[in-house]
Amino acid sequence: MRERCSSLTVTVLSNRWQTQVSTCVHGVVVHTYALTLDREMDVMTDDNYMEGMEMETENNPTMDTDFSSDKTYQHLTIREGTSSSCRRVKVRSRPRLQSTKSFPPYSQCIGGLGEDGDGDDELSQSSDVMREDRNDVCQGTERNIELIPRCARDEVKEQWRMRRKERVGGRGEDTDGLERWSGNRRVEEKSECEDKEMEGGTNSKWQHCRGRNCSFEIEEVDEERKTSSEGENEGSGESQERRDGEAEELIGIKEGSTTHQWSSPHPILSKLLHSSSSTSSSSSINFSSAESDEVFSEGEDVGSKRRAFRKSRSWKTYLTMMHWSLRRQGSWVQLAGHQGNFQLSEGGEVLKLYCEVEAKCLDSLMIDALRPFVPQYHGCVTRGEHCYIRLEDLLSGLRRPVIMDCKMGVRTYQEEEVVKTQTKATLRSDMYQKMVKVDPSAPSVEEHEQKAVTKSRYLQWRDTTSSTSTLGFRIEGVMMEDGSVQRDFRKILTLAKVTEAMLYFTRSQLDILKAYHSRLLALSEALKNSLFFRSHEVIGSSLLFVHDHSSKASVWMIDFGKTTPLPDRLELRHNIPWAEGSREDGYLIGLTSLIASLSQAISVASSQQEDSCGEEQSVA
Numbered sequence: 001m002r003e004r005c006s007s008l009t010v011t012v013l014s015n016r017w018q019t020q021v022s023t024c025v026h027g028v029v030v031h032t033y034a035l036t037l038d039r040e041m042d043v044m045t046d047d048n049y050m051e052g053m054e055m056e057t058e059n060n061p062t063m064d065t066d067f068s069s070d071k072t073y074q075h076l077t078i079r080e081g082t083s084s085s086c087r088r089v090k091v092r093s094r095p096r097l098q099s100t101k102s103f104p105p106y107s108q109c110i111g112g113l114g115e116d117g118d119g120d121d122e123l124s125q126s127s128d129v130m131r132e133d134r135n136d137v138c139q140g141t142e143r144n145i146e147l148i149p150r151c152a153r154d155e156v157k158e159q160w161r162m163r164r165k166e167r168v169g170g171r172g173e174d175t176d177g178l179e180r181w182s183g184n185r186r187v188e189e190k191s192e193c194e195d196k197e198m199e200g201g202t203n204s205k206w207q208h209c210r211g212r213n214c215s216f217e218i219e220e221v222d223e224e225r226k227t228s229s230e231g232e233n234e235g236s237g238e239s240q241e242r243r244d245g246e247a248e249e250l251i252g253i254k255e256g257s258t259t260h261q262w263s264s265p266h267p268i269l270s271k272l273l274h275s276s277s278s279t280s281s282s283s284s285i286n287f288s289s290a291e292s293d294e295v296f297s298e299g300e301d302v303g304s305k306r307r308a309f310r311k312s313r314s315w316k317t318y319l320t321m322m323h324w325s326l327r328r329q330g331s332w333v334q335l336a337g338h339q340g341n342f343q344l345s346e347g348g349e350v351l352k353l354y355c356e357v358e359a360k361c362l363d364s365l366m367i368d369a370l371r372p373f374v375p376q377y378h379g380c381v382t383r384g385e386h387c388y389i390r391l392e393d394l395l396s397g398l399r400r401p402v403i404m405d406c407k408m409g410v411r412t413y414q415e416e417e418v419v420k421t422q423t424k425a426t427l428r429s430d431m432y433q434k435m436v437k438v439d440p441s442a443p444s445v446e447e448h449e450q451k452a453v454t455k456s457r458y459l460q461w462r463d464t465t466s467s468t469s470t471l472g473f474r475i476e477g478v479m480m481e482d483g484s485v486q487r488d489f490r491k492i493l494t495l496a497k498v499t500e501a502m503l504y505f506t507r508s509q510l511d512i513l514k515a516y517h518s519r520l521l522a523l524s525e526a527l528k529n530s531l532f533f534r535s536h537e538v539i540g541s542s543l544l545f546v547h548d549h550s551s552k553a554s555v556w557m558i559d560f561g562k563t564t565p566l567p568d569r570l571e572l573r574h575n576i577p578w579a580e581g582s583r584e585d586g587y588l589i590g591l592t593s594l595i596a597s598l599s600q601a602i603s604v605a606s607s608q609q610e611d612s613c614g615e616e617q618s619v620a
């Protein structure tokens with residue numbers, strides 16, 4: 001006989017809600033725990049968030065009723081049937097973002113199917129089997145050097161180029177570097193078959209991958225909305241405003257991601273999941289506001305899901321809680337860099353395709369003065385045929401993050417690339433085409449004839465057409481809270497324009513600007529004390545600026561794929577221009593420019609604020 005009961009406990013604590021949902025089916029308790037929500041339900045706290053769902057047998061002795069036993073809190077407990085057990089909240093700490101007080105407005109939900117989405121599927125399916133054997137996880141890099149004799153990233157880049165060529169068919173080369181991100185918001189999800197073989201510990205018989213789980217939640221909550229509006233509010237006409245609000249919430253879920261675990265699938269969930277997964281074939285989804293509708297209606301068997309859902313009305317509450325919980329998860333966005341380099345992972349991590357150079361840098365950085373400025377590095381993991389480095393997801397927990405990627409240094413090519421060009425140059429027609437697209441007069445006569453340029457020629461040209469050569473950094477891209485991406489900043493040449501970009505990026509919010517400014521000053525201090533910095537040529541590395549509407553802002557050093565150790569006893573100053581053979585990278589020139597630009601932006605924003613205060617006073 002089917003035995004089903006559920007309980008929901010909501011603990012109101014100050015301005016947060018802590019909740020636990022427990023459901024008992026067949027004598028087994030499924031509970032969602034530790035949903036810690038702000039009252040506005042959209043502010044993620046940095047140090048506390050819902051980690052997942054677990055399953056226990058009802059007689060499991062490890063019960064924990066932390067929340068309900070706390071007498072100082074108000075309680076709202078809704079119970080049907082018998083009670084359940086709840087395990088201790090899993091709290092994960094991560095470096096704190098600097099808090100400020102402002103709340104940037106956001107107008108739309110983010111999302112976006114980026115270009116090339118179809119191709120992404122192919123790649124993620126072919127290269128990422130996503131069956132993570134815990135035994136494959138190796139700390140450090142030694143094992144991976146054996147596993148991957150050459151940098152997997154090169155192979156993947158090559159694959160992308162090949163695939164791009166195939167896709168454009170007879171038209172020849174990539175015309176605008178589509179193997180790289182155009183900056184659209186992107187979430188890599190796992191394919192259906194991968195769902196079935198999700199990574200898991202030895203105890204886990206069945207696990208649900210975060211990507212699939214997300215789409216399931218979206219579909220089900222969406223269905224709930226449809227069902228209730230049809231069944232209960234038919235004809236009453238829901239206001240568009242509310243629908244929009246809900247859609248926004250749903251996007252919030254879709255972007256979110258988490259890994260939930262059950263030791264066996266709940267029958268209803270299983271059914272719903274089955275219907276969900278069997279209708280969704282995408283293994284790689286890019287969300288865009290323009291195409292988000294497709295995400296919702298992707299060949300779904302709406303009727304059957306509706307029927308299933310009607311049977312499980314009691315799950316409404318449960319799903320709503322899941323909805324809330326998932327909103328707490330950050331959304332993954334890759335603003336710049338190579339397509340196919342990243343994968344989502346569970347537990348606030350992202351996986352970046354293994355590169356020995358980068359892994360070695362990260363190893364060193366974890367014991368360096370720069371550690372607080374670098375995403376936590378958790379060693380490597382093998383997935384399918386590739387090895388990945390496990391990095392802290394710097395967007396984890398942020399909602400509608402606003403991001404800026406600044407590529408640091410006065411050059412983005414390594415000295416060896418220049419030498420290579422002089423000895424055996426590989427001609428790149430894709431780079432020639434990118435060049436011509438921006439400036440048809442840029443290639444030399446010879447290059448026009450060849451319809452190709454060398455990589456170092458292209459990179460040098462790119463550096464001079466951006467602020468890289470002059471200011472020691474360039475803004476690779478900016479993504480605003482609505483998901484819109486600006487890549488035109490790469491053409492900026494002057495500090496005044498960078499300042500304008502800063503004001504745009506921060507919407508002139510003083511607190512955010514100040515937070516960034518002081519973080520960069522702190523970084524500047526740390527760089528002085530860094531052995532790593534002194535002994536490495538830092539090329540093509542970025543500073544990732546991240547803030548969100550909840551007044552958090554921080555800057556992180558990322559991308560060490562072209563950062564190489566110097567020969568013994570050679571130390572760089574990093575603040576002088578490059579001359580061939582000097583290996584100077586000009587990283588500090590870039591940092592100084594960024595700090596100067598932020599100072600200017602702070603002055604501008606302060607006077608804007610004073611002006612508006614003055615205007616208000618004169619009106620009053």
Ligand SMILES: Nc1ncnc2c1ncn2[C@@H]1O[C@H](COP(=O)(O)OP(=O)(O)OP(=O)(O)O)[C@@H](O)[C@H]1O
Pocket residue numbers: 333334335336337338339341350375391392393394395403405540542544558559560561
């Ligand atoms: N640890 C992280 N947490 C969150 N986002 C990240 C992280 N690392 C990278 N990203 C995102 O991915 C983008 C590209 O990162 P990165 O520069 O490391 O990639 P890449 O492919 O090596 O780039 P490039 O082609 O410039 O060498 C960044 O702009 C950022 O949006």
Ligand SMILES: O=P(O)(O)O[C@@H]1[C@H](O)[C@H](O)[C@@H](OP(=O)(O)O)[C@H](OP(=O)(O)O)[C@H]1O
Pocket residue numbers: 157177180338412434455459462540562
């Ligand atoms: O930004 P753009 O104008 O598209 O140009 C790319 C950019 O300079 C990348 O830094 C570079 O990758 P690396 O940093 O890894 O060298 C890439 O080379 P690639 O095409 O060989 O990957 C270029 O195509």
